[in-house]
Amino acid sequence: MQESVFFEDLSVGDVFDSASKTITESEIIDFAWKYDPQPFHISKPDAEASMFGGLISSGFMTIATTFRLFYQSNAFKESGAGAHGIDNIRWIKPVRPGDTIRATMEVLELKESKSRPEIGNVRVRTSTVNQDGEVVMTMETPWIVKRRPS
Amino acid sequence: MQESVFFEDLSVGDVFDSASKTITESEIIDFAWKYDPQPFHISKPDAEASMFGGLISSGFMTIATTFRLFYQSNAFKESGAGAHGIDNIRWIKPVRPGDTIRATMEVLELKESKSRPEIGNVRVRTSTVNQDGEVVMTMETPWIVKRRPS
Numbered sequence: 001m002q003e004s005v006f007f008e009d010l011s012v013g014d015v016f017d018s019a020s021k022t023i024t025e026s027e028i029i030d031f032a033w034k035y036d037p038q039p040f041h042i043s044k045p046d047a048e049a050s051m052f053g054g055l056i057s058s059g060f061m062t063i064a065t066t067f068r069l070f071y072q073s074n075a076f077k078e079s080g081a082g083a084h085g086i087d088n089i090r091w092i093k094p095v096r097p098g099d100t101i102r103a104t105m106e107v108l109e110l111k112e113s114k115s116r117p118e119i120g121n122v123r124v125r126t127s128t129v130n131q132d133g134e135v136v137m138t139m140e141t142p143w144i145v146k147r148r149p150s
Numbered sequence: 151m152q153e154s155v156f157f158e159d160l161s162v163g164d165v166f167d168s169a170s171k172t173i174t175e176s177e178i179i180d181f182a183w184k185y186d187p188q189p190f191h192i193s194k195p196d197a198e199a200s201m202f203g204g205l206i207s208s209g210f211m212t213i214a215t216t217f218r219l220f221y222q223s224n225a226f227k228e229s230g231a232g233a234h235g236i237d238n239i240r241w242i243k244p245v246r247p248g249d250t251i252r253a254t255m256e257v258l259e260l261k262e263s264k265s266r267p268e269i270g271n272v273r274v275r276t277s278t279v280n281q282d283g284e285v286v287m288t289m290e291t292p293w294i295v296k297r298r299p300s
Contacts, residue, residue: 064185
């Protein structure tokens with residue numbers, strides 16, 4: 001388990017890895033049936049006939065699962081103070097039933113806050129990687145991270 | 151229900167509205183328990199003691215629900231050919247149990263595809279709006295949209 005890091009512990013280029021999670025057919029279908037009912041996410045025959053050649057995860061499920069992997073890594077457990085959004089999400093390769101994904105977080109940018117000395121702004125690029133080492137998704141998150149309490 | 155539109159039907163500034171959806175306490179807790187188990191998404195006492203003053207939806211649930219509202223509007227039902235990602239997601243206000251949200255989609259940019267004359271690129275800004283008319287989230291999606299079959 002990752003030890004919690006604070007703003008002053010971080011350097012540009014630092015990398016944190018999450019644990020991994022195997023994606024199941026049922027979670028793909030259940031999630032998509034509720035939030036993203038496109039045929040290639042909810043119907044095996046339709047998915048097989050589609051350009052994807054079989055069921056694939058909703059991109060929104062891949063985002064949410066990647067966040068859970070990041071959250072569970074505890075990297076910012078004590079120091080995270082939220083994020084106002086996400087930038088540049090790109091779905092690069094499909095995620096299929098039986099794939100095992102993990103998240104790698106790289107610190108892209110660090111900015112002290114002039115108005116709030118107790119926090120800093122940390123831009124993190126998260127790459128979601130499958131069992132073959134292929135990057136399936138990337139996104140950038142502008143985190144607010146606390147300084148270590150003095 | 152929105153009639154399906156094709157690339158050549160679109161102009162910059164066009165706006166499409168979705169139907170609306172009431173957000174429940176149980177879906178907030180169920181979604182977050184699986185994907186985003188931060189205390190202010192899963193525990194009423196913890197949420198009440200937090201800066202939010204009560205349970206709020208996971209931002210990832212707001213994104214996914216907004217997509218479902220967009221999808222169900224059928225705006226690109228026959229013409230949508232996917233999106234490679236999402237840009238500039240911003241969570242602006244919390245979404246709370248009992249809130250009713252809808253999505254408004256505005257065409258920001260249209261680009262013909264030189265390599266694939268049968269499709270075009272359409273940048274859409276989606277605003278998620280609550281029952282008081284407040285924008286709770288915005289995001290931009292670079293859609294691939296087909297031309298009308300000739």
